[in-house]
Amino acid sequence: MLGQEAAALLLKLREKKPLVHNITNVVVTNFTANGLLALGVSPVMAYAPEEVADMAKIAGALVLNMGTLTRETVEAMLIAGKSANKHGVPVVFDPVGAGATPFRTEMARRIVNELDIAIIRGNAAEIANVIGESWEIKGVDAGEKGGDTEELARKATKALGTVVAITGKTDVVAGPDKLYMIRNGDEMLTRVTGTGCLLTSILGAYAAVEQDFVFAAAAGLASYGVAAELARQIVSAPGSYQIALLDALYNLEEAQIIEMADITEK
């Protein structure tokens, strides 16, 4: 049932081909743009403070990613985000490395405080740090010692008033009155840089075509996870996997999502 709805949402996304405005980090820009194009979405990257408000307001979604943040890019994010908020464009936020340095934590909190975020997507350590909970972090990766991600997601959605998507072995999406667990994806995703960042941008695309952001996030996570599994059926090393994942997003079919998506509501 949920798989069928997720599959239907991918069709809608490919039909509407929303414009997704990304303000993202310099490591993943190319991969993000290619992943969105492969899936059937129209990406645009625009960072100048002079133009981000204009770009955000014509987009279907705005995605903010602080992977290689500077004070200047955060200012641009805030300008873009306020424009998106004003024009009803959903804002999706990836607090990359929140907790790794005090500056990142501070900037992440500034973004969630000053903007109305539709979906926040991160690993457990990042989400925990945004809401002031402790969680081990190593660079931009979550440490192995953590806690209960389901509880964390419930806490975070309450604290932030936004849909929270926590990715890990099992993904959790929590909204004000719904929680989904998604068991898709592949371990090889952790050996390719930017797979989390691309996922966040894909959630932006889903938010552009589905106003129920909790389900939009769950559907996006499951569909991406299915593509990740399909790519792994073909290749087994990270260089090839990066390419196979893009191909899998392009070739992803409704029937595959229906068959393979593992979404449960709790």
Added chain:
Amino acid sequence: MLGQEAAALLLKLREKKPLVHNITNVVVTNFTANGLLALGVSPVMAYAPEEVADMAKIAGALVLNMGTLTRETVEAMLIAGKSANKHGVPVVFDPVGAGATPFRTEMARRIVNELDIAIIRGNAAEIANVIGESWEIKGVDAGEKGGDTEELARKATKALGTVVAITGKTDVVAGPDKLYMIRNGDEMLTRVTGTGCLLTSILGAYAAVEQDFVFAAAAGLASYGVAAELARQIVSAPGSYQIALLDALYNLEEAQIIEMADITEK
């Protein structure tokens, strides 16, 4: 005949291996550098205002691409461009997304006004917006509703006093007294980010070895289009296609251009 001349130009390019100085956007830098290297060109990326004049003057061509422009990068482009102009180094310009926001349009016009451009390469919407004509634009892509690109190219070359290359299903290159139509390439190019930006940088390489910029642009477009067709013979999804295109540029042979290039003079 034209195919033979285009093929000869590729040989010349590989023999001279010109240094192409790119000031380009953060989405496509890696792909652009790899595409130039694959073809046999020597790329350099340098952006600091303190060094761009020095780098541009020793280059065979300077390529300016405003895909993720900021006020600072535009300043660097102007410094580099003036140095190139002073030292007789051809400047090739890609007005990515001109028309998408007022800031982009303004910066694009500033660049064409302040610099002596050898070749400008864009889609129809971008070229139209640079010269103040209306054309639908979506993000950085041209909309489907447009007009006559041949007429637009003739107008633009007159208005700007530069060679104009408009890419689309059929590519048009217009100069003061010549116009070429090129029918090469593959639809899959639209599913990989940076294929247009790489093309512009390749036109820079061609301009570095051929002073007839109208033909240089036509030859570059046709050769790139042939490589794009050859890549498509091998793969059919965008992740693999990105890689196959680089391989095809590396393996591209004179005989393939002679056989497959579709250039007509009008």
Added chain:
Amino acid sequence: MLGQEAAALLLKLREKKPLVHNITNVVVTNFTANGLLALGVSPVMAYAPEEVADMAKIAGALVLNMGTLTRETVEAMLIAGKSANKHGVPVVFDPVGAGATPFRTEMARRIVNELDIAIIRGNAAEIANVIGESWEIKGVDAGEKGGDTEELARKATKALGTVVAITGKTDVVAGPDKLYMIRNGDEMLTRVTGTGCLLTSILGAYAAVEQDFVFAAAAGLASYGVAAELARQIVSAPGSYQIALLDALYNLEEAQIIEMADITEK
């Protein structure tokens, strides 16, 4: 013997999985992160002056690469470098294009003067220019007319008080009392952008797990070179090669290094 020690070091590296903090150029960030991940290292890219000191001090190594330097990034490099120096974190430096413009040369010298560098890695032209020797340079590539790289390495290690790794057909690593020659690698590396930059970041990872920086550099160079040779056994064009190299780094086995590494001490 040396091959065996190099192989042992790769095992240690994969076991410790050091965090490598990179301040690198916009052309190669994605490829660098993917190469480090493929090898089994944990990369982080962080550039903001507000956070680089915090990130550098928790890293196993700091890698500075000035491929697309600006005055701002050099300031961030100095802040990060001083923090690394203070906390005993080894700093590895890649003076990309030193000598290509006066600004690059000046910035490279500033970095080696103000910081305590563990390993500097460049081509002969770059290293020569950092220590004020003349050597032909073309863009960011060393020219063909050079001199004796072994002599240059000895001079540079004395002048700079750091381990010097000069890469070319034969690689040379020189320290205060040891010199290694490494004959691994493949010519196809020169047709893919960022292969030198990735190598420098990999030397950072080796320096994070081996305090004998001369041997750490030699082992890193040889292991990377072996992976490069293995990749070439599979593919023969640069697009595919980029991917095959990442796969080879992931699949690289102790036995392959023992068999293929060509390190000699002089």
